[in-house]
Amino acid sequence: MIKKPEKFDVAVIGGGPAGMMAAGRAAELGARVVLLEKNASLGKKLLITGKGRCNLTQAEFDDKEIIKKFGKNGKFLFSSLAAFGPEEVIKFFEDRRVMTKIERGGRVFPKSDKAQDVLRVLEKYLEINGVKIIYNVSVDGFDVTPLAGGRKIASVKLAAKGYMSPEKKAMSSDQRIFADKFILCTGGKSYSVTGSTGGGYQWAQDCGHKIVETAPALVPVKTKEVWVKDVQGLSLKNVAINLLQNNKKQDSRFGEMMFTHFGLTGPIVLDLSKKVGELEKKGEVIISIDLKPALTHDQLDARLQKDFKENINKDFVNYLPELLPQKMIATIISLSGIDPRKKINFVTKDERKKLVELLKDLRLTADGTTGYNQAIITSGGVDIREVDSKTMQSRLIKNLYLAGEILDLDGPTGGYNLQVCWSTGYAAGTYAAQKV
8 A cells, every 4th residue: 555645734844943943934824734844953053143143133122113113115114013022032942931031122042142042942843742743855846837826846856865854754855745834944054054055036936926136245345456455453342434436425324333344343344245246236336434423524633633732742642542542543644644653732733634534434335245155144035926925824825924034134243133034934934824
């Protein structure tokens, strides 16, 4: 007698934050769920978020303010945030004994500073609710069949052998996974070593979905100027960055940044990186750093005049520690052209004005980004107009749901993007678990 293949209520593809939340939620509501993961373990990318500390959400409890951070696509998140927003995320983890803390900028971390603790909660959530997990399995797309009034997915095609937990039972390479509902949570293209290779875009496209052009986002920016190597590792707080093109300001941020051997990184640089990529398609992009944003040009010039009068016998180089971090002094001296051993009393008006200009408008030329392998997230993805914003159900394929980074949603640093994974994953799991 030929044994019929096992069929599930819900099959989730992708064991990242959105996939784990979706699978756990669907199973919690009584669905028989299988989770397919291409790696030998879950949450590989989750473990490296927040430099291994896991910035799991943002302590901005006003949904409207969160939505603003996602630009024109932000309104898509109204329903999912209302159902499972930052407060619900914090409660979810604290109810499972992972206490949280709020740091500068509203970033929420586990008190232990360990991403592993966050992952452990999710793994337990899956286990308690009986989710079957299949590891080391590569998906090769969907079997899509005609249906009155549209199309539906019959099964997931597997391209490589995997094993099931806890039995570690091997699966044949030609096996298919059958289910009533399917949730696609494969992420984007960022950090491909974690398994995010963008395969889900092709499967969604094969189902008829439009893919908005993707690009690396929240990614370090390279510069053409080589002097950045001399100040690599220097972190600056409370500075402003303006993006200029054709001498017109295109965008700006205030906060913390850092120099690297190739250019710039840090929160405000990462937040501007997507815009840098967009602008570079049109021409040269100038990154202007304001080292003294609390002062206007005139106020800074007045301060320098006052300082110069009080330090007339000092060498120029010996005065600068009052104005700049030690690591930046040699670079500013070089760019200013002022003799470092010149007495302050002999610094000319033009030289002083040049110094003011450098401090208020230190310019670098963008030279692209470091690409997907260093990008925190991917911008672009499945067109959200083809997805129901309340249920995460595809408007094209009746039994397909989509959640997480695969959607055309990307926000700034600070826990916003993980919140999208939790919210959309929770919504997808909730509605996929409902019986037709």
